[in-house]
Amino acid sequence: MSYIAKPKVAHPGLPRNELGLSLRDYEGGMSTLCAGCGHDSITAALVQAAFELSIPPHRMAKLSGIGCSSKTPAYFASASHGFNSVHGRMASVATGANAANRELTYIGVSGDGDTLSIGLGQFCHAIRRNLDMLYVIENNGVYGLTKGQFSASADVGSKAKKGEVNQQPPIDPCMLALSIGCTFVARSFSGDKEHLVPLLKAGIRHRGFAMIDVISPCVTFNDHEGSTKSYDFTRKHRQAAIYADYVPPAQEIRSGQAAGSVQSVTLHDGSRVLLRKVGADYDATDRMAAFGYLSQRQAAGEIVTGLLFIDEGKPDMHEVQATPDQPLNEVPYARLNPGQKALDAIQSRFR
Amino acid sequence: MSQTPRDNDFTVKIANVNGTGSASANTLLMKSFFRMGIPVAGKNYFPSNIQGLPTWYEIRASRDGYICRSGRVDVMVAMNAQTYRKDLAEVAAGGYLIYDSTWPRDRQLARDDITVLGVPLARMCNERFSRARERVLMKNIAYVGVLAALLDIDMNVVRSLLQESYGAKPQLLDSNQAAFDLGYRYAIENFSCPLPFRAQLMDATSGHIMIDGNTTAALGALFAGATVVGWYPITPSTSVIDAFRRYAERLRKDPQTGRSNVAIIQAEDELAAIGMVLGASWNGARSFTSTSGPGISLMNEFLGYAYFTEIPAVVVNVQRCGPSTGMPTRTQQADIMACAYASHGDTRHVLLFPANPEEAFYLSAVAFDLAERLQTPVIVLTDLDIGMNDWMCRDLKWDAGYQPDRGKVMSAAQLEAIEKFHRYLDVDHDGIPWRSLPGVHPKGAYFTRGSGHNMYGAYTEDAKEYQHVVDRLRLKWETAKTLVPEPVVDQSERHRTGIISVGSCDGAVREARDRLAAAGVGTNYLRVKAFPFGKAVQDFLDAHDRVYVVEQNRDAQLRALLLLETRVGQDKLVSVLHYDGLPVTAASIVDGINQDMARGKAA
Numbered sequence: 001m002s003y004i005a006k007p008k009v010a011h012p013g014l015p016r017n018e019l020g021l022s023l024r025d026y027e028g029g030m031s032t033l034c035a036g037c038g039h040d041s042i043t044a045a046l047v048q049a050a051f052e053l054s055i056p057p058h059r060m061a062k063l064s065g066i067g068c069s070s071k072t073p074a075y076f077a078s079a080s081h082g083f084n085s086v087h088g089r090m091a092s093v094a095t096g097a098n099a100a101n102r103e104l105t106y107i108g109v110s111g112d113g114d115t116l117s118i119g120l121g122q123f124c125h126a127i128r129r130n131l132d133m134l135y136v137i138e139n140n141g142v143y144g145l146t147k148g149q150f151s152a153s154a155d156v157g158s159k160a161k162k163g164e165v166n167q168q169p170p171i172d173p174c175m176l177a178l179s180i181g182c183t184f185v186a187r188s189f190s191g192d193k194e195h196l197v198p199l200l201k202a203g204i205r206h207r208g209f210a211m212i213d214v215i216s217p218c219v220t221f222n223d224h225e226g227s228t229k230s231y232d233f234t235r236k237h238r239q240a241a242i243y244a245d246y247v248p249p250a251q252e253i254r255s256g257q258a259a260g261s262v263q264s265v266t267l268h269d270g271s272r273v274l275l276r277k278v279g280a281d282y283d284a285t286d287r288m289a290a291f292g293y294l295s296q297r298q299a300a301g302e303i304v305t306g307l308l309f310i311d312e313g314k315p316d317m318h319e320v321q322a323t324p325d326q327p328l329n330e331v332p333y334a335r336l337n338p339g340q341k342a343l344d345a346i347q348s349r350f351r
Numbered sequence: 352m353s354q355t356p357r358d359n360d361f362t363v364k365i366a367n368v369n370g371t372g373s374a375s376a377n378t379l380l381m382k383s384f385f386r387m388g389i390p391v392a393g394k395n396y397f398p399s400n401i402q403g404l405p406t407w408y409e410i411r412a413s414r415d416g417y418i419c420r421s422g423r424v425d426v427m428v429a430m431n432a433q434t435y436r437k438d439l440a441e442v443a444a445g446g447y448l449i450y451d452s453t454w455p456r457d458r459q460l461a462r463d464d465i466t467v468l469g470v471p472l473a474r475m476c477n478e479r480f481s482r483a484r485e486r487v488l489m490k491n492i493a494y495v496g497v498l499a500a501l502l503d504i505d506m507n508v509v510r511s512l513l514q515e516s517y518g519a520k521p522q523l524l525d526s527n528q529a530a531f532d533l534g535y536r537y538a539i540e541n542f543s544c545p546l547p548f549r550a551q552l553m554d555a556t557s558g559h560i561m562i563d564g565n566t567t568a569a570l571g572a573l574f575a576g577a578t579v580v581g582w583y584p585i586t587p588s589t590s591v592i593d594a595f596r597r598y599a600e601r602l603r604k605d606p607q608t609g610r611s612n613v614a615i616i617q618a619e620d621e622l623a624a625i626g627m628v629l630g631a632s633w634n635g636a637r638s639f640t641s642t643s644g645p646g647i648s649l650m651n652e653f654l655g656y657a658y659f660t661e662i663p664a665v666v667v668n669v670q671r672c673g674p675s676t677g678m679p680t681r682t683q684q685a686d687i688m689a690c691a692y693a694s695h696g697d698t699r700h701v702l703l704f705p706a707n708p709e710e711a712f713y714l715s716a717v718a719f720d721l722a723e724r725l726q727t728p729v730i731v732l733t734d735l736d737i738g739m740n741d742w743m744c745r746d747l748k749w750d751a752g753y754q755p756d757r758g759k760v761m762s763a764a765q766l767e768a769i770e771k772f773h774r775y776l777d778v779d780h781d782g783i784p785w786r787s788l789p790g791v792h793p794k795g796a797y798f799t800r801g802s803g804h805n806m807y808g809a810y811t812e813d814a815k816e817y818q819h820v821v822d823r824l825r826l827k828w829e830t831a832k833t834l835v836p837e838p839v840v841d842q843s844e845r846h847r848t849g850i851i852s853v854g855s856c857d858g859a860v861r862e863a864r865d866r867l868a869a870a871g872v873g874t875n876y877l878r879v880k881a882f883p884f885g886k887a888v889q890d891f892l893d894a895h896d897r898v899y900v901v902e903q904n905r906d907a908q909l910r911a912l913l914l915l916e917t918r919v920g921q922d923k924l925v926s927v928l929h930y931d932g933l934p935v936t937a938a939s940i941v942d943g944i945n946q947d948m949a950r951g952k953a954a
Contacts, residue, residue: 056793057793057796058789058790058791058792058793058795058796059790061634061789061790063630073798074798074810078796079793079796080789080796081787081788081789081790081795081796081797081798081799082796082797082798082799082800083630083633083799084798084799084800084801084802085626085629085656085801086652086653086656086801089622089623089626089652089653091623091626092581092618092622092623092624092625092626092627092630093626093627093629093630093633094630095581095616095623095626095627095630096579096581096616096626096627096628096629096630096631096632096633096634096638097630097631097633097634097789098630099579099614099616099627099630099631099636100578100579100614100630100631100632100634100635100636100638101634101635101636101789101790103790104634104789104790121619121620121623122619122622122623122626124619125618125619125623129616317616318614321614321615321616322610322611323610323611323612323613323614324605324608324610324611324612325608328578328579328612328613328614328631328636329578329631329634329635329636329788331578331612333576333754333755335612336576336578336603336612337574337576337749337753338573338574338598338602338603339749339751340748340749340751342602343570343574343747343748343749346570346598347560347562347746347747350560350561350562350566351385351386351559351560351561
């Protein structure tokens, strides 16, 4: 919730995207999060992703709930409409917004508290509807704004800053999302922009619900010895299952990208995600295999990252609802009004 | 036993067991009166249950056009052994009770001031029909036949109604006609037909329909151009969405694609339902939800959000009996306060109060115009009585010239022309700022936030900036007073006693005023149709020495709202309350007013 205006100065030599816009055009207000916060790195990755995809900023809508994570939509794309909703309820607002105008790009930013505790229900049901949006969880395992309580993603045995040890099992958003039919499940790390940006781009282009769980250490309340969401712990225990590259519709696949064991998945708009496998047997289009692999690695104490599962074939909410192609908010009233004759016909059954 | 003929002025009540399929029989009976031109009301007192609990259907025929609950029963059809004792006791002296004489009734239960008529309904139907389900269903049609004979119902009307219902299924038509005839013939042969009070042809129902308020509220939303619905099932509001879906899918269908211009999304709960409405409205679609008390409780946080961030939203609240789960299938007007000030902090919401299904149609449409004009939630408060019972209403008309009032929305051209857009500037000095829709123009972007914001839409924790915004919201409230529907007033300078009421009390208040007038007590009447209260309400309060506030809740919520929001004094307002879950009767209002007047004389 920045109230410090960020000066918009674009160096004339800055790279431009297809719209002729520079990275500056995708930036937002000055962050008011703690210095070194993982969330700010995710914001920077989102700026990069939107810039590289050449999305007109005013055709994006940013949505969030409440918490440190949910403040971040103010820090990118100041030329996009933003909706900082109530705690844990961003998914329903995004559902209604998307129902009204299916043509915008919806980017939701939430946190582990906002998604996995207070907002768990709405998160699950947005997944079940296959709502077409990117849903980023900035996951630090802790309630930052209220100063350090455990969240539902805190691991058993993880230590709070004041020494308390978490006893309750965590909710893993990736496992949960896989189990309820999510069509795009990924995990990344705020400290690895090279890894995160292609995932964000693929998630934005995915037709359906794209969930990216981004481990984002809280430098103030959860970056100490004994925390399992610290920079140090994440770097040591991170197990990249699969690296994702995003290839826009018109671009050829270069040989370098295709080297090794590569899986290519074509997205709805013709763009592709190239998945370089680390685990040789990993198949990101096999939900059961993904579930099994995640469970195994989790038992071994590893955090698996990458595009863990993708299914481009499932209908999204609008297809299920059989809504028209024209956004509902643009249908002129003349076509919505059934008129007196129709009203008379209805009333004839009530006599 | 002396009786006076009371043609077209009686109440028939049918006591039955839920799940036995009596609804179509009861509708047949009610519609028969309506088709005979007799003003009629059908009230369904049903349990929160699918099968087995007691259910009653009450039909009041009234040549004088009084269609509120009569509070008396002239003919009881006692089909439910569980409630026989209570049903017997409820019949007015001089009335009739019909029971199924297939089984002996309890001789201990007898009354010598009514006439008890036994009809072997089960035996006759068992002999005539072979399938078990048919035997149960047809008993109901058979008692309609009995009543038709006793009340002298026009047989042509019955025949055409059966034809309309079952014409497409000849076998069903035959069964129904046969069952009807069984009852009819038995009554003709065994009883002295007709009774001293009969149904006689009139001409008081042309230009009217028999319809429930949930259907009309849905139609209002449909005609107003609603395209996005987020909802969660809850009695008694579910049929609002059922009706909306039924008509929208058909009447909004694009002939070329076969797809309908509507998205009806069943939410996971009421929190999500209102969240969807806000998301859609923020994005420029007309959007609504319908719910009942518990749903309103859940929606509070988002309602406060919408108030503060100034997002239009329409909520139809079909009130039921509270508190808590309460009695979901009984009626009340007990959400007035919960809706007026829903959510924490300084919040206040525009409320609309239809009195019947006809007004539910018009006000549900008006709600969208007001919500968008004022950029705020508008809650339409109906109740179970309006929403789920069949009311006689004037034909609904839709103004061919109607154009939705979308309020102050910046177009792409307007945005292009200005230097910079600020979301919460009061440029017109009416407290209503201009808004922009996502995706329209790069200059339109702003950040919608429930946290403190200044007039430019930016985050603030500054004392003055914050207060400026909430003060401007208060100014908007003053503007709302000039835009909401005016109350309905019937006032004569001769009277110093007033009645103020709301919503579904209207029919009972009108009947009560006639009865009071007949007894020499003249009253004036104001029915509020909206909150905030405008000048007309204050004027009415000022013009009377004593004002009875008639409403259907225990805590006198409308009275409390009047005390808070007008200059009226405590002593002037006297409550007349009804809150047992059944619709209010004229008699209870007359009694309440008479008791207060008697106290005044005694003092």
